[in-house]
Every structure is written in structure tokens, then in C-alpha cells.
Amino acid sequence: MSEPVICLLGGTFNPPHQGHIKAALDVAGEIHAPSVGLMPCRMPPHKETDGVGEKHRVEMTRRATASHSTLYTELAELSLDEPSYTVKTLQYLRRNNHKASIIFVMGEDSWLSLTSWFEWRQLLDLAHIVVMRRETTEKKVPAALVKIKSDHKICDPAKLYQQPAGFIYFAETQLQPISSSQLRDALRQQSSSRSSWLDDWLQPSVLHYIRENRLYV
Numbered sequence: 001m002s003e004p005v006i007c008l009l010g011g012t013f014n015p016p017h018q019g020h021i022k023a024a025l026d027v028a029g030e031i032h033a034p035s036v037g038l039m040p041c042r043m044p045p046h047k048e049t050d051g052v053g054e055k056h057r058v059e060m061t062r063r064a065t066a067s068h069s070t071l072y073t074e075l076a077e078l079s080l081d082e083p084s085y086t087v088k089t090l091q092y093l094r095r096n097n098h099k100a101s102i103i104f105v106m107g108e109d110s111w112l113s114l115t116s117w118f119e120w121r122q123l124l125d126l127a128h129i130v131v132m133r134r135e136t137t138e139k140k141v142p143a144a145l146v147k148i149k150s151d152h153k154i155c156d157p158a159k160l161y162q163q164p165a166g167f168i169y170f171a172e173t174q175l176q177p178i179s180s181s182q183l184r185d186a187l188r189q190q191s192s193s194r195s196s197w198l199d200d201w202l203q204p205s206v207l208h209y210i211r212e213n214r215l216y217v
């Protein structure tokens, strides 16, 4: 019998946008993951949340994933300590899933910041990493990252299911030119000229929730 697979896209999701959704769906298709969990962090280690607490970010993520059968909202980090260090989350998941392939998905901006993550060298002992394409202004790649890339990179995603952890796969996901910060800025401006752009990038139920709760005003 094949081992279980846990595939997660961790994020602040403040708010979750179609860039997250489309990229996660692309990844699922490309690596043949049965599902991808969008996992809102309780408190991001390197970001402010502008006072938007986990309750709102989780509810928006639930709404953003609701209409996609391949996606779900993973609540594992809500019961863990703050800040939400990924190594701690993966240790927690690994305790109950010894043999599962655990796949942690991230955008290229997160990948390029990896050497600043808490105990980052342990990440590949606990999970595989799958990197999604994303435009980033960061041009410098730390030498330590170049090294782990050359030691762990695979070109065939089927390998992600042959061992529980330890590989890095660069997915050919379509670029999604959007960020939560751009959306927060646009929502604050409340400009009517941006309303169709907001509709393009935010699901109606998420936008409705933002308005109802007067978030990002």
C-alpha cells in the first residue's frame, strides 16, 4: 500500500488571493498531489498582520478554498506556539505521520529567504520543498541555498513519493502577478477604478467577508 501524502502551502493569507489558489492548483496538477492544504499561520515569523488576526485569515482561507475540491484549509498551526516556525510545524506533523511524504510548498520569494528561517537546515529532514514561480526583486542567492539546491534538487516530481522528505522540486507554475500587500493597499484606497481588478484577484466570498468585517480600511 502506498504511503499517505501531506502537501501544504503555508502562508499568512492576509488576504488569500487567486495567485495562491491558481498556483496551488498548478502545483497539485504538476506533481500529482491528491490535495493541497492552505495552512494559515497563527503568527508569521517575519511579517506584520496589520491587526488581522488568525480568525479572519482562517475564515477567508476557508472561503477561498471552498469551491476547489483539490484544496482545503489546514488548521494545524493554530494549536501550535507563536510565532509559526515551519520547522516546529513539520516536527509536529511528522510525529503523527512517520512514513508520509510531507511536501511543503512555497513561492520563489520564500525560497530565496529560506536561510533566514528558524533552524532552516532541518526543513529537508522533515519534508520535501516544492517551489512555485514568483516574480521577486531579490537577485542575490545565498551560497548556502545554492549548495542545498545542488544537493537536493530533483527534476522528476514522482520522486517526492518515493521517500518521506529531502527533495527540492522547482515547479513550472504560471506566474501570478499579485500579492496580498498590493490587495491590502488597493482595499485601503477604496478607489472605484480598482474594483474590477479586486474582483479578478479576490474570490467574491472573500471580498464580501472583507467588506462585512471592515478589514483593511
Ligand SMILES: Nc1ncnc2c1ncn2[C@@H]1O[C@H](COP(=O)(O)OP(=O)(O)OP(=O)(O)O)[C@@H](O)[C@H]1O
Residues within 6 Å of the ligand: 009, 010, 011, 012, 013, 014, 019, 020, 023, 105, 106, 107, 108, 109, 110, 132, 133, 134, 175, 176, 177, 178, 179, 180, 181, 182
Ligand atoms: N502570486 C503568487 N505566486 C506564487 N506564490 C505566491 C504568490 N503569492 C503568494 N505566494 C506564496 O504563498 C505563500 C504565502 O504567501 P503570503 O500569504 O505571505 O502572500 P503574499 O502575497 O506573499 O503576502 P504579502 O504581500 O503580504 O507579503 C508564500 O510561500 C508565497 O511565496
Ligand SMILES: O=C(O)c1ccc[n+]([C@@H]2O[C@H](COP(=O)([O-])O)[C@@H](O)[C@H]2O)c1
Residues within 6 Å of the ligand: 009, 010, 011, 012, 013, 039, 041, 044, 045, 046, 047, 084, 085, 086, 087, 110, 116, 117, 118
Ligand atoms: O520558520 C520560519 O522561520 C519561517 C519564516 C518565514 C515564513 N515561514 C513560513 O512560510 C510560510 C509563508 O510565510 P509568509 O510570511 O510569506 O506568509 C508560512 O507558513 C510561514 O510560517 C516560516
